[in-house]
Amino acid sequence: MFYYLIRKLLFLIDPEKSHIFVLKCLNFKQAQILKKICFYKNKSSQNIKCMGLNFSNKLGTAAGIDKNGEYINCLSEMGFGFIEVGTVTPLPQYGHPKPRLFRITQMEGIINRMGFNNLGIDNLIKNIKKSHFKGILGVNIGKNRDTSIKNSINDYLVCIEKIYNYASYISINISSPNTIDLRTLQHGTILNELLYNIKNKQAELHKKYFKYVPIAIKISPDLSKKELKYISKKLIEYKLDGVIATNTTLDRSLISGYKHSLEEGGISGLPLQKKSTNVILLLSKYLQKKIPIIGVGGINSIDSAQEKIQSGATLIQIYSGLVYHGPYLIRKIIENI
Numbered sequence: 001m002f003y004y005l006i007r008k009l010l011f012l013i014d015p016e017k018s019h020i021f022v023l024k025c026l027n028f029k030q031a032q033i034l035k036k037i038c039f040y041k042n043k044s045s046q047n048i049k050c051m052g053l054n055f056s057n058k059l060g061t062a063a064g065i066d067k068n069g070e071y072i073n074c075l076s077e078m079g080f081g082f083i084e085v086g087t088v089t090p091l092p093q094y095g096h097p098k099p100r101l102f103r104i105t106q107m108e109g110i111i112n113r114m115g116f117n118n119l120g121i122d123n124l125i126k127n128i129k130k131s132h133f134k135g136i137l138g139v140n141i142g143k144n145r146d147t148s149i150k151n152s153i154n155d156y157l158v159c160i161e162k163i164y165n166y167a168s169y170i171s172i173n174i175s176s177p178n179t180i181d182l183r184t185l186q187h188g189t190i191l192n193e194l195l196y197n198i199k200n201k202q203a204e205l206h207k208k209y210f211k212y213v214p215i216a217i218k219i220s221p222d223l224s225k226k227e228l229k230y231i232s233k234k235l236i237e238y239k240l241d242g243v244i245a246t247n248t249t250l251d252r253s254l255i256s257g258y259k260h261s262l263e264e265g266g267i268s269g270l271p272l273q274k275k276s277t278n279v280i281l282l283l284s285k286y287l288q289k290k291i292p293i294i295g296v297g298g299i300n301s302i303d304s305a306q307e308k309i310q311s312g313a314t315l316i317q318i319y320s321g322l323v324y325h326g327p328y329l330i331r332k333i334i335e336n337i
């Protein structure tokens, strides 16, 4: 109830400003009372094994909430079993011009065309060092806008090399719809080249640091059955450690007729729920339990979280559901899945 009152006020503000405002408030040392009311102290550990790591519960933050790792401490106090920061790119970049984030309130949806706004990988490393966070920290990486697709693999390799010692797992974002041609990395020869090179880099760094950091690939919900079958085959062939399904969708039919529905960008939240679950179902069939799935897209209740797990996800992540239902949803999901 309390959150829905606050939400009324937050929804009067521009969505991007309101997102930063909430995180900044929660980061304040003086916000202890607020945190006591809102945050879930999760004492019991469910000890879930995935990608060779031990997670205290199945629910994590999706990429995009904390692009620069500025709020790792406060997110870690909210009860999540893991935190994924990013997307970060080798160099800082502004992203698309504002406004670039829109609420489709009646549908519990969000459209974003942020365009990998971030302060770069070196800044993220500084923030991770400052955080002293001891839990599972995923780092989601991408390519800079000005790097051509032909040269993009190098951007991923640069990020892997720099972040390897600071991440529990690395997530390769080749599915954001807001960076031109990024999604072409999910197909054909360039996918092979990408997977081959990142696995080589991982092996090289494993040897160098005596530490194996799992790598997961984050995919789009807009892939056809045939494309999903192909990508699954390649993930098995190259022995990827995990797959995150899914990023936002470009399927406008899911929100047609609603205010902002024609804004460019990827759609998340409730409109994406069924589509991402279908992708998880198909991945489960094609991957035959050889590679774990992290399910994300439209989780906004215990049922929708259960549905992702029943469809084959070992872990789940959330973003838009938090905007619409607040931190109480974290407790409800963790205690019931």
Ligand SMILES: Cc1cc2nc3c(=O)[nH]c(=O)nc-3n(C[C@H](O)[C@H](O)[C@H](O)COP(=O)(O)O)c2cc1C
Pocket (backbone or CB within 6 Å): 062, 063, 064, 065, 067, 086, 087, 101, 110, 112, 114, 116, 140, 173, 176, 218, 246, 247, 248, 267, 268, 269, 270, 272, 296, 297, 298, 299, 317, 318, 319, 320, 321
């Ligand atoms: C404002 C916003 C920014 C996002 N930024 C990123 C990002 O930087 N990298 C990424 O992999 N996914 C990003 N996402 C996608 C989410 O991680 C997630 O895959 C998607 O929103 C579906 O989950 P949801 O329905 O729970 O929001 C972003 C989503 C939103 C709403």
